Amino acid sequence: MAALNRWTAQKRDIEMQKNMGKATYMGGALPDTAAYGPYKQNKRPKIASEVKTVKECEHWRQDILRGVAKKIAEIQNAALGEHxxxxLNDEINKDLREKGYWEDQIKALGGADYKSQPKRDVETYGAELAAHSGYKYFGAAKDLPGVRELFETEVIPDAPRKTRKQLFLHIQPDYYGWRDEEDGMLLLEEKMAEEEAVKKLQAEWKAEQVVKASKKRKAPKDAKDKEEAAKEDKPEEEAKPKEPEVEKPKGQDFADFKAYVDVPTMQDIERLIVQKKKETLLKKYAPEQTESKD
Structure with missing residues (x-):
């Protein structure tokens, strides 16, 4: 339908020319010099920076997108042949690079920044290898010999490690639990859990006390049983009269001790202390007598 509208517009423009009227136009293919559209008889400039209006840049960008869309639809057919x-894949990548130049020119002229926006056009249909950034494969080009193996054996690089600043960038007080007390439901659950834990500990303590009490009751019975069994096993030993135990003097434990050094008694120690005190007093108050004795 778009092609029909375009053809009728071309025909109308030709008929309006002075040197060509309805009688001379016999139908068929229109000449290349047909004038139609806002940029009639103009080809797309090879250098985007030569265009100085945002409107014209937008026109050529849309023109490239239309051409890329047609080529992507064509490349889906695997019967076209490898060559x-x-x-077609090379032409699509070339057109996409040219589209990027027009987007840069639009931004430089004060227009929209298409590169910062999420991609919603034909670029989303392409698959890109990590080792060949900037070149994409579309449609049947992904299944070409040599390309499929690259996609299957491609190693996805690890994501860059975040810095400490990036890790703490979006952390809020909730992460540290500073605002937990503001949540009434959380406090209620904590109280219920605490009560259950206390009840559980009390039940365990009571069970331990019951076990200990039962062991204490069984202990004397076991002792009596052992004594009775010992009496039955050794009746002769118990029949013999026990010899009276004689208390040993406390000093008898050291009877076997032998001193190989003269140990001074308390009297000798007191005598030596008195002698030392006398000598110190004489040295202090009568140094002449001490010198004469020496």
Whole structure:
């Protein structure tokens, strides 16, 4: 339908020309010099920086997108052959690079920044290898010999490690539990859990006390049983009269001790202390007598 509207517009523009009227136009293919649209008889400039209006840049960007969409639809056909598919894929990548130049020019002229926006156009249909950034494969080009193996054996690089600043960037007080007391339900659950834990500990303590009490009751019975068994096993030993125990003097434990050094008694120690005190007093108050004795 778009092609029909375009053809009728071309025909109308030709008929309006002075040197060509309805009688001379016999139908068929229109000449290349047909004038239609806002940029009639103009080809897309090879250098985007030569265009100085945002409107014209937008026009050529849309023109590239239309051409890329047609080529992507064509490259879906795997019966085109390997060479044709490779050529189409190269042409699509070339047009996408040119589209990027027009987007840069639009931004430089004060227009929209298309590169910062999420991609919603034909670029989303392409698959890109991590080792060949900037070149994409579309449609049947992904299944070409040599390309499929690259996609299967491609090692996805690890994500860059975040810095400490990035890790703490979005942390809020909730992460540290500073605002837990503001939640009434959480406090209620904590109280219920605490009560259950206390009840459980009390039940365990009571069970331990019951076990200990039962052991204490069984202990004397076991002792009596052992004594009775010992009496039955050794009746002769118990029949013999026990010899009276004689208390040993406390000093008898050291009877076997032998001193190989003269140990001074308390009297000798007191005598030596008195002698030392006398000598110190004489040295202090009568140094002449001490010198004469020496």
């Amino acid at each position: 044709r598919i490779r050529d």
